[in-house]
Amino acid sequence: MSTLEKRKVCLLGATGVGKTSLVMRFVRSIFSDQYQTTIGTKIETKHLTYGDHVMVLVIWDLSGEDEFQRVRLSYLRGAAGYLLVADGTRRATVETAMALHHAATEIVGDVPRVLVLNKADLRASWELDDAHERELAARWTVFETSAKTGAGVEEAFRALGQALLQR
Amino acid sequence: MSARLRARARRREPNYTLDDLRPFLVKPEQERLSSLEHKLETPEALAETIGEVLPQAAVVSQKRGEELSSAMQPLLLSSIHETVRKNPELFADAIFPSIGPAVRKAARAALEAFLQRLDQMVQQTMTVESLRWRIEAARTGRPFVEIVMLHNLAYRVEHVFLVHRESGLVLQHVAAENVAAEDPDQVSAMLAAIDDFARDVFREEKETGLSRFCVGGLTGIVEHGPRAMLVAIVRGVATKDVEASLAETLEQIHRTYAAPLEQFKGEVATFEPTRDALVGCMREERIQKPESRRRGMLALAAIAVLALVGVGIGWKIVHDRHARFDAYVEALREEPGLTVTRTGRDGGRRFVEGLGDPLAQDPAALLARHGFRASDVELRFKPVYSLDPPLTERRAFQVLRPPPEVTLRLASGTLVAAGVAERAWIDRARLLATSLPGITALDDTRLFEAEAITSAHTAATTLEGLQIAFPPGAERPLAAERVRLDAAARAVQALLDAAPRGGLSVRIEIVGHADATGTPENNQRISEERAARVAAELGERGVATEQLSVRGVGQADPAARKVTFTVRLTPASEGS
Numbered sequence: 001m002s003t004l005e006k007r008k009v010c011l012l013g014a015t016g017v018g019k020t021s022l023v024m025r026f027v028r029s030i031f032s033d034q035y036q037t038t039i040g041t042k043i044e045t046k047h048l049t050y051g052d053h054v055m056v057l058v059i060w061d062l063s064g065e066d067e068f069q070r071v072r073l074s075y076l077r078g079a080a081g082y083l084l085v086a087d088g089t090r091r092a093t094v095e096t097a098m099a100l101h102h103a104a105t106e107i108v109g110d111v112p113r114v115l116v117l118n119k120a121d122l123r124a125s126w127e128l129d130d131a132h133e134r135e136l137a138a139r140w141t142v143f144e145t146s147a148k149t150g151a152g153v154e155e156a157f158r159a160l161g162q163a164l165l166q167r
Numbered sequence: 168m169s170a171r172l173r174a175r176a177r178r179r180e181p182n183y184t185l186d187d188l189r190p191f192l193v194k195p196e197q198e199r200l201s202s203l204e205h206k207l208e209t210p211e212a213l214a215e216t217i218g219e220v221l222p223q224a225a226v227v228s229q230k231r232g233e234e235l236s237s238a239m240q241p242l243l244l245s246s247i248h249e250t251v252r253k254n255p256e257l258f259a260d261a262i263f264p265s266i267g268p269a270v271r272k273a274a275r276a277a278l279e280a281f282l283q284r285l286d287q288m289v290q291q292t293m294t295v296e297s298l299r300w301r302i303e304a305a306r307t308g309r310p311f312v313e314i315v316m317l318h319n320l321a322y323r324v325e326h327v328f329l330v331h332r333e334s335g336l337v338l339q340h341v342a343a344e345n346v347a348a349e350d351p352d353q354v355s356a357m358l359a360a361i362d363d364f365a366r367d368v369f370r371e372e373k374e375t376g377l378s379r380f381c382v383g384g385l386t387g388i389v390e391h392g393p394r395a396m397l398v399a400i401v402r403g404v405a406t407k408d409v410e411a412s413l414a415e416t417l418e419q420i421h422r423t424y425a426a427p428l429e430q431f432k433g434e435v436a437t438f439e440p441t442r443d444a445l446v447g448c449m450r451e452e453r454i455q456k457p458e459s460r461r462r463g464m465l466a467l468a469a470i471a472v473l474a475l476v477g478v479g480i481g482w483k484i485v486h487d488r489h490a491r492f493d494a495y496v497e498a499l500r501e502e503p504g505l506t507v508t509r510t511g512r513d514g515g516r517r518f519v520e521g522l523g524d525p526l527a528q529d530p531a532a533l534l535a536r537h538g539f540r541a542s543d544v545e546l547r548f549k550p551v552y553s554l555d556p557p558l559t560e561r562r563a564f565q566v567l568r569p570p571p572e573v574t575l576r577l578a579s580g581t582l583v584a585a586g587v588a589e590r591a592w593i594d595r596a597r598l599l600a601t602s603l604p605g606i607t608a609l610d611d612t613r614l615f616e617a618e619a620i621t622s623a624h625t626a627a628t629t630l631e632g633l634q635i636a637f638p639p640g641a642e643r644p645l646a647a648e649r650v651r652l653d654a655a656a657r658a659v660q661a662l663l664d665a666a667p668r669g670g671l672s673v674r675i676e677i678v679g680h681a682d683a684t685g686t687p688e689n690n691q692r693i694s695e696e697r698a699a700r701v702a703a704e705l706g707e708r709g710v711a712t713e714q715l716s717v718r719g720v721g722q723a724d725p726a727a728r729k730v731t732f733t734v735r736l737t738p739a740s741e742g743s
Contacts, residue, residue: 005433006352008334040364043356055433058336058352060360074363078334080433167432 006056007164008078012071012104013085014096015064018118021147022085023061026157031148038063041075048161055161065096076104080164081112083156088117088126088144094136112163113141116156120146237422310345317384322403323451325385327413328355329420329441330396331431335359338395338431338438341445358398362389392417394428399448409450416444492517495537495544502528504553516545523548526561552604559605566603567596573614582606585613587620587670615670622665623673627734630658630675635701637728639684642696644704644730652701655732656708663714666736676733677701679719683726695719701730 011019020038024030027044042061047054060079065071076082082104084097097115104113115136117128123144136142141159145152189197206212228235251258300318304311325346329339335358340351362377376396380387386405390397390413397417399409420441421428427437492510496519499507504527509520523530530546552562560577569575573586582600593614600609633655635644644652659675666673679698681690698717706712 004435006334006336006435007433008336008356041357041360043353043360045350045352045356056352058334058356060335060356072364072367074367075360077363078331078336078359080334164433 003052004054004056005165006058007080007161008058008060009160009164010060010062010076010079010082010104011085012062012076012082012097012100013064013116014087014090014093015066015069017064017085017087017090017093017097018147019064019083019085020061022083022116022118022145022153022156023059025147025150025153027059029150031150033148040072046157048158050162050165053165055165057157057161065100071100071103073103073107076107079104079108079111080167081160082108083114083116083160085116085118086128088119088128089122091127091132094128094132112160112167114156114160114163115140115142116152117142117144118147120144120151121148310347317402319454320403321452321454322401322405322409324399324401324405324409324449326351326354326398326400327445327448328358328398328400329438329445330355330359330398331428332359332392332395334431334433336431336433336435338435339441339445341442341449343449343451355398358387358389362396388413390414390417392421394425394431395420397445397448406452409448412448412450416448419444491537491539492544495519495533495539498533498537499530502530502533503555504528504558505530505548506551506553513545517543518545518547520547521549522551522553524553524555524558525550526558526565527553527555554605556605559603563600563603563606566599569596577606578610580605580607581610582608583610583613587615587617590616590618613670616668618669619665619667620669620671623662623669623671623736626658626661626665627673627736630655630662630732631734633658633732635697635730637697637730639682639728640693641728642693642700644697644700652704653708655701656705656710659705659710659715659732662734663711667739670739671736672739673714674735674737675715676735677705677715677717678731678733679717680727680729680731681719681722682728683722687721691719691721693719694721694723697728697730 011023013019015037016035020036020042021031023042023044024032027046038061040063044059044061046057046059048057049055060075062071062075063069084101086093086097094117101113117133117136119126133142141163143152143156143159145156147153206216225235296318297315300314301311303309304314307314323343325343326348327341328337328351330336331338335356337351337355340348340355342348358377361380365377376389376391378389378391380389384402386401386403388399388401388405388410390399390410395417397413397420399405399413401409424438424441427434431437496507496510499505499519499521504524505521506523507519507521511518519530521530530548531541534541534544553559556577560575560582563575563577563582567575569584569586570588570592573584573588573592576583576585582603584596584600588596593611593616596614597609597611600606633651635648635651635655637644637648662673662675665671677698679694679696679701681694681697683690685693695717696719698719702712702715702717705715
């Protein structure tokens with residue numbers, strides 16, 4: 001008999017790293033070049049199946065962090081895990097992701113999380129060098145993704161789901 | 168040893184133990200303790216003691232809250248369950264007196280609800296209002312059911328979400344029938360987000376939060392608990408009952424699921440049993456429309472229309488039947504020899520009264536032509552002689568039985584008989600005709616005797632067979648010819664007598680002849696004189712000579728000294 005579990009997960013990252021695009025790609029298999037900033041949060045759900053287990057991911061796509069707006073961290077309450085999203089073409093977004101990770105830990109504790117380096121389709125213009133990436137990979141489960149092509153997106157979310165299931 | 172002796176001994180030996188003193192010091196307490204011990208350790212005594220305070224304890228506990236009843240509930244339920252399982256008859260006996268009325272009540276309620284729904288359905292499908300709603304549904308793109316609900320319900324709870332407060336995950340969700348449900352997780356998470364946002368922004372107390380929001384015709388009512396919240400999405404204006412039911416249900420859920428709520432990681436199956444409790448919150452209240460006058464009017468109008476249609480059809484049937492009857496009666500009136508004196512209904516059956524000549528058309532024979540059966544109309548006709556000319560004529564025929572050569576016709580009371588008949592029939596007709604009702608005279612001027620015709624022809628033949636001989640050159644016949652002259656006179660007389668009676672006109676020509684002796688002029692003269700002489704002879708014998716014409720043919724071939732007769736009989740109408 002299959003079991004049904006629900007998990008709240010959040011997407012955290014700097015503005016414009018492609019959080020909403022990742023969610024849209026993951027949940028609805030669509031991508032739009034048009035950028036729309038997220039105010040507050042958007043919520044999507046996605047059913048994932050792991051053997052007999054069905055997991056409903058309730059994905060909170062939180063607005064990005066930048067100099068004008070801060071992530072409303074109270075939205076993290078009750079999250080079972082989170083995706084930190086950074087933009088490979090902007091090194092600073094990795095720093096923002098790390099800062100958000102520290103802030104999130106204070107609220108939700110040590111919960112499963114993955115680091116997503118988005119915009120893999122623009123690999124040529126990445127600011128992030130291999131050395132830095134290796135350094136990150138040593139401490140994190142890192143996925144290179146492209147919301148535009150879909151590469152790595154499913155894997156990143158599924159890996160987070162898998163980690164949640166094992167807890 | 169008595170107390171006094173022991174006291175004396177103590178005085179002598181002062182080293183008493185505490186045990187020796189205890190009875191003196193704490194005897195009453197000891198007694199109370201042993202009594203308490205007895206009460207606590209002896210099951211009977213303990214039961215008696217608790218029994219004394221239990222009712223009061225229950226009352227006090229009830230006043231404080233529902234902990235006792237919540238605590239007792241599983242115990243009682245399992246006890247009842249066990250009792251029913253072991254002894255179903257006992258339980259059946261116990262509930263038997265109440266089950267009948269309960270079933271009846273439930274059945275009545277279900278029937279009433281069904282009738283109400285049926286009534287509404289009829290109204291909604293057949294009224295102008297429903298048409299308006301359908302237009303509204305088409306215009307707004309909302310389902311018809313929603314429009315109906317909107318207009319019929321004061322409020323209806325369309326969704327109830329049980330939401331884990333911290334994560335915003337839906338633990339349970341129920342939705343009303345026919346309500347389109349969005350992804351409950353998404354909805355609830357968004358609500359949780361809004362709730363979080365509102366709290367953060369307005370820095371309100373932890374225990375409060377988003378409690379009510381409105382979107383169009385929908386109101387969200389949020390009841391917060393320490394671990395979970397209940398959100399009801401209500402269409403229309405909810406009463407306080409909804410909030411009360413949410414609060415009560417949420418408290419109950421917190422009591423029952425305290426641990427699962429606290430340790431919730433995402434296992435929603437644990438909360439499956441809360442569905443019933445959430446369904447309990449799915450309330451609705453119908454708008455109590457006053458017994459609609461319009462509805463009454465509509466019903467009346469419908470009845471009136473039906474009645475009118477019924478009356479119309481009935482009227483048409485009756486009218487048609489009336490019309491046919493009137494036409495039948497009119498036909499009877501038109502019919503010669505029939506007189507209708509009265510028509511009407513007798514015991515539901517139509518009747519026609521009147522007078523009828525036996526020779527007139529049978530009134531019953533006309534029924535079928537007007538769509539009636541013989542049994543539909545009672546005919547009460549009394550026999551009479553009718554003076555209607557066609558009837559009089561018919562009667563004349565019947566009585567006189569004329570021969571085929573005779574025609575009978577009635578004109579202004581006069582029976583005109585024409586044709587040829589035997590003398591005897593003519594005599595009988597003359598006798599009977601005027602005695603028939605409606606016949607005042609008999610016109611027989613065109614009625615001729617068959618015998619007279621025969622006589623006329625016989626006489627004509629006789630006359631034409633006669634020749635009167637003359638001596639040479641003389642205009643007087645021989646004396647011996649007197650006999651023939653007499654015969655000729657009788658024949659002419661007979662002819663003149665019979666011809667008019669036979670309807671014939673007669674022309675008798677006396678033709679004088681001469682022999683070839685002498686000149687033709689002389690012979691012509693002498694032949695004319697001979698014819699005139701015979702005419703004179705006939706006149707002398709009493710024959711009316713004006714009917715006779717004379718002619719001389721001279722010495723016509725064969726030349727002879729004689730006078731002959733030519734008779735021409737023609738029907739009187741052709742008479743010259």
